[in-house]
Amino acid sequence: MKVMRCPVNGWRPIQEFSYGGAFRPMPQPGECSNRQWADYVFHRSGAAAVKKEWWCHLASGVWFIAERNTSTDEILETYLHGEDGHHE
Amino acid sequence: MAKTATMSERLGPQPGERIDREQPVGITFEGRQYRGFRGDTLSTALWASGVRVLGRSFKYHRPRGIFSLCGLDCNALAENRDSTNLRMDTTLIEPGLEARAVNTWGGVQSDLYRFTELFSRFLPVGFYYKAFHRPRGLFPFYERRMRRIAGLGNIHPNRPLQSTPKNYDFCDLLVVGSGPAGLSAAIAAAELGLKVLLVEEDRLPGGTLGFQLSGQPETGTLLEELLGKAAALPNLEIRTGTTAAGCYADRWVALFDSRRLTKLRARGLVVAAGCYDQPAVFRNNDLPGVMLASAAQRLIHQYAVRPFRQAVVLAANTDGYRAAVDLQRAGVEVALVSDLRPQGEASGWREEVAGLRIPIRRGTAVYEALAAPGKRAIRGALLCPLDEGGDPLPDRSESIPCDGIAMSVGWAPADGILRQAGARMGYHEALQQYVPDRLPAGIFAAGRVNGVYALGDRLEDGRRAGRQAAAYLGKAGSEAPAEPPRRGEAFSHPYPVVPHPRGKNFVDLDEDIQLDDIRHSLQEGFDSAELLKRYSTLGMGPSQGKHSNLNGSRILARLKGESLASTGLTTARPFTSPVPLSHLAGRIFSPQRRTPIHARHRQLGACFMVAGSWLRPEYYLVPGADRRATIQAEAEAVRGRVGVVDVGTLGKLEICGPDAVAFIERMYTGRFAKLKEGRSRYLLMCDESGMMVDDGVAARLAPDRFYVTTTSGASDGVAREMTRWALTWSLKVMVLNLTGAYGAMNLAGPRSLEILQPLTDIDLAPDAFPYLGVREGRVAGAPARVLRVGFVGEWGYEIHVPADAAVAVWDRILQAGRGAGIRPFGVEAQRLLRLEKGHLIMGQDSDGLSYPSEAGMDWAVKGDKPFFLGQRSLSILKTRPLKRRLVGFAFPETYGGPVPRECELVIHGNEIAGRVTSAAFSPTLKQVIGMAYVQPELSAPGTPVPIRTGGCRLVTAHVVELPFYDPGNLRQKERPA
Known part of the structure; x- marks a missing residue:
């Protein structure tokens, strides 16, 4: 069982968290092409990499961003949305 | 009375012994009585009394004794009244313990199953994969037989349930x-x-x-x-x-x-x-009397038990020499030390051994343990010098009488x-x-x-x-060298394995795997450590290969001409040792939610159903009436008089803040900016791909405050997603999930107004509280939010009150409605009533690929707003032809067959043309009605739609306009003036 650091509540067991999908900026819906929009809505990369993900601490309802290496399942950093990570 | 055996092999007091000589303990093993001391294990108490056969092996039922004495003696398993597969080498004795060896036929001394060994030539590795396939019908017979013979202990199904914290x-x-x-x-x-x-x-x-x-x-x-x-x-x-x-x-x-x-x-x-401690592999290396040197030392030092009378020590490291000295000092006559290494021992321990006048043979292996009659003990060791390549030279073998062989050849x-x-x-x-x-x-x-x-x-x-x-961990001043102080001396022999033409040189004692079995597996192509394990079951017994994996790898590497580095090991998985299931079983942490009125439903005879994480009344049992009639009577009560249903499972959110309107406009497809205070409106939520995910009602309590309901299953998820979108869009809005904090009930039926009015300070007069209005006030003394809704198609009020007041309000409503013939109704009646109205249930009449145009929900989508979730995708979908449409269908009133079930298919020609989402017999319309997704060309009212139902029968319904009941909504709202 893993632990994860919630930027508000500190280290908590992973069962207290819910994965919210990859963090993806939405393209301007009025301006992008159908293809760009479909790419945003439907396509996700499964390739192993360091990824930015949404996570939610369920007990407190805190959403935050986690940077995770999906090949080692190592959580490198967690921070609130809008607060950049340390190595951006 | 049977005579108790004496502790003939008990030594005098040892410095670190674990037994309490003041406290003798009497036990029974296989019907015979023995005595040990408190602190003895089953194995040591029996060994001290001269018992050598403690168990029988898994496959061939060969006698086995003490081997490791550290919890890995998986052939010495016992059972008693309560437990089975007790490891005798670590199970402490207690007064009155009555145990017997597992899986024998007629007792451990002369187990009749031992005759399986005679057929061992015909039971090669993997025989059960090959031999018992045909005829197929006989497999269960073979399986039963094999399970009985090649098994471990019996499980006691009557053992009381044990829960462990x-x-x-x-x-x-x-x-x-x-x-x-x-x-x-x-x-x-x-x-x-x-x-x-x-x-x-x-x-x-x-x-x-x-x-x-x-x-x-x-x-x-x-x-x-x-x-x-x-x-x-x-x-x-x-x-x-x-x-x-x-x-x-x-x-x-x-x-x-x-x-x-x-x-x-x-x-x-x-x-x-x-x-x-690792065993050496030689013929009969499994018989009682052959044990690891560490086991012999445990017997001496921890239990003061003499392991044998006369011993041969097989060594390939200093530890073997230490053991020889320990044995001799404990009164065992060590006949000689047979050292596998041609160069012998270099440390001072060689002189120690020589000083005790124990002969040492370098470059010599035990070729065979000589079995005593019945293989219940050994009578000697056949020693054999090794040539330069490490192979035995049987011509030059020599027999040494002994009753024990202690092995220390590697770790x-x-x-x-x-x-x-x-x-x-x-x-x-x-x-x-x-x-x-x-x-x-x-x-x-x-x-x-x-x-x-x-x-x-x-x-x-x-x-x-x-x-x-x-x-x-961040402690300052704790510097330490990175490298361990390893020396060059090997404590393990590279290949402590001696082939023998007559076999029975066991690599894995748990599973009776012999050297030849590994050779055969390899010949059949199972040539990696993982494949070998699965095919031969090497290392798959209760000790999980702790005594066999390393020798197995050494043999595999040798046979393949590889180094051990490239052969590798099998994957290490939890648990490292077996764990009682009672320790693992436990509570399941997925709570079942109950509404605040749950206890009342139980008193009213509710039959409960699981709905998502909730337990809800499906219907209220009436003695003498069947399920279908009860549900219909509940529905008829609502249509004709009045009913009340617990809707406390609805998600209840409060959305407030300066950007509350902007936020709701973005989350939902409809338009809310102009929604007046005190009014409510239907809500439909799509995801970013335009698919319908949730619906509910938004009631505007104040310019910057909305009370929003969601479907029962979705409240937590919707609230969570809302919080995230609010963050993403940087809107000043707060989403409060009040689902558990509020109870809710829907009072519906033509007489609902007259029942509710005396209980509330809210003016219910139709012009003061119109359809889709929302009012805050008191109901039965409790602060309440009351919404005029029409989900079931009758005049009705959805009453939301704090959870702790819900029971009192429910009671008062039932009491007030008694004269009007009020009836509580369950989820099934509610589903039937809304079906008559053609109202969708999200997730039942929609799926992961349903979007508003398919479901006839375009009226709820305001595409000309600046933005809402799914807007862009819906605008793309608008340009594509519809593939299916949700329609209502009805069977003729004369139809008396089965009611179609969800997901039964609509057939057109010989092709699947759609599926049923909901169907029921409508007591109001006196016919079977339902909804189904069908191809657009079948969606015009009047089109016949054949439905395959009740197995393979095709029955034909006709498409009808929705809703089935009260198309003008005249029953739920005030008549136009």
């Missing part, structure tokens, strides 16, 4: 193993201020200090000193009888003791678990926890042992598992690992 624990550093390395690691780390937990599988601490190194001049009082130091450190806790059996992500370690599972979170981990690291933690093990050629090659951050190894053998080195290596762990 789980414990959660935390520490800075977990140290596994309390030998010299583990103790010194724990002390070093605790002295630097860490909170340290030391776990020891054995019931007493000390590791090898308690048997192998017991009473040696070099150890002196070392163990007492170490334990004294440890006891003086308040931040160091030692737990004995506790196994670290699994290591999971982020150093979550599963600790088991006799009572329970402890889920431990450690910030750092030192593994000093030592090594497992396998107890690295299960290390490998589960992610350590990579590499084969160290000089040590002839696997040692940790690369350790993950926060994981450290010390002592023999780390390839460090000399006592002083083990203490130093422990200190090094403890300090390294402290440095890792």
